[in-house]
Amino acid sequence: MGQHDACAREVQRLLRAKGADIDVDGNFGPQTQRRVTAFQVLAGLKPNGVVGDATKKALYEQPVRMSVWPPEKVRGRIREVFPEEPDRAVVIADCQSFLDPLHILPNTNGSRNWGVFQISDIRLRDLGGTPRQALDPEWNIRAAKRLWDQHRDFRHWPHCDRVFTPSPESSDTAR
Known part of the structure; x- marks a missing residue:
């Protein structure tokens, strides 16, 4: 570095x-x-x-390929997997990783956060996943949905959830 x-x-x-x-x-x-x-x-x-x-x-x-889904495809898949709150889910993923499936963030304690939704090592273990799986956008998005389903909210991403501002249209439909 x-x-x-x-x-x-x-x-x-x-x-x-x-x-x-x-x-x-x-x-x-x-x-x-x-x-x-x-x-x-x-x-x-x-x-x-x-x-x-x-x-x-x-x-x-090694013949490793690192090409990944473009942000538009990530955004679209998140919307499909999170039909209950598609806008909020996209904002959180964008805040977490800039919609980059290979985004890895090291933490000060030596652990890491992985992929689109920045799933931590601890949550990754709880979900039965590996870092390799977490870098697969489909697996990562579905794992994030499993976390969301636990409480039907985005409590696992508190910092990014605070940046979400609902549009007036989504506020009207929520009433």
Whole structure:
């Protein structure tokens, strides 16, 4: 993290060649670290965000594809899976991950949040899932719906739920 050189540029170039949405600017910042971590998960490596020997070898040799659903497809699928509150669900996912299925957020305690709805390691275990599954947008969206179904609300995403402002039309239909 923080490296800015030809090595970082090569890692970015290799990730992009595998389908990752990433700038090739030679700056190993948060976006590069998230993409490296996603690659590691998809390649069956320990996801630590560090490009060590095993990750380097896999970047050159493994046929991993990192292409994902575009935001429009993610948005549409969320609306289908959350018919009760489609607008709110989309806002929460957008706030959580920018609708990026490979979004990974490390936490200060060493755990991570995964995918479109940023499902935490703890919730992932509770749902019987793996990081690889959590990076699959279909699995992630359906898992988020399972969490929503527990209480029929978005309590698992309190910070993002606060940013939702219902439109006047949705307020009228709720009456």
